[in-house]
Amino acid sequence: MKLVTSIACLTCLISLCGTARAAEPDYQKFYRQGVEANKQGKLDQAISYYSQAIALKPKTAPLYFVRGRAYKQHGDLDKAIADLTHAIALKADYAEAYNNRGVAYIGKKLAKNAQADFKKACELGSKEGCANAQKLAAIRK
Numbered sequence: 001m002k003l004v005t006s007i008a009c010l011t012c013l014i015s016l017c018g019t020a021r022a023a024e025p026d027y028q029k030f031y032r033q034g035v036e037a038n039k040q041g042k043l044d045q046a047i048s049y050y051s052q053a054i055a056l057k058p059k060t061a062p063l064y065f066v067r068g069r070a071y072k073q074h075g076d077l078d079k080a081i082a083d084l085t086h087a088i089a090l091k092a093d094y095a096e097a098y099n100n101r102g103v104a105y106i107g108k109k110l111a112k113n114a115q116a117d118f119k120k121a122c123e124l125g126s127k128e129g130c131a132n133a134q135k136l137a138a139i140r141k
Contacts, residue, residue, distance in 0.1 A: 027056035027063070034066065043074040061091035068097070072104050080104040095124035102132060111140060 034049030050067035057063060068083030084101035088094050102117030115136050121129025 027053040027060075030056070031063065031066070034070070038066075038070055038073075043070050046070045047074065059090060061087040061094055061097070064090065065094065065097050065100070068104075069100055072100060072107070075107075077104045077107045081108070093124055095121045095126035095129060098124065099126050099129040099132060102129070106136070111136060115140075 030049045030053035034046045034053065037043075037046035037049055047067055047070050050063060050070060054060070054063045054067065064083045064087035068080045068087060071077070071080035071083060081101055081104050084097045084104065087097040088101070091097070098117045098121035102114040102121065105111070105114035105117060115133065118129050118133035118136060122133050
């Protein structure tokens with residue numbers, strides 16, 4: 001009798017775990033929806049989708065990068081800088097995040113911060129970071 005009860009409990013547990021996994025939202029779905037909303041210029045919606053993806057995969061640097069870029073496009077530079085900084089904290093060699101954060105710093109009129117980020121992006125192999133560093137250096141002369 002104990003064996004039958006144990007098997008029944010185990011079967012129930014396996015069933016519950018399988019159901020929980022099946023019901024768990026897929027962060028990639030939210031990411032893709034965010035990308036599509038961003039392409040359509042629906043930045044608030046894109047940010048919402050990216051936030052949902054981040055809630056499911058909070059240690060994923062590219063998710064903070066895309067949301068930070070969307071915040072930058074939206075004009076919310078403080079949130080953009082925060083997200084891009086978080087992406088860099090998760091992935092120290094994230095050249096695109098340095099470059100985009102540099103652009104956000106330009107928007108905040110923080111040229112020294114921007115120059116440092118463009119230089120780092122360039123060092124990490126970003127052609128756009130190198131070009132931005134050169135442009136900013138020329139303007140600052």
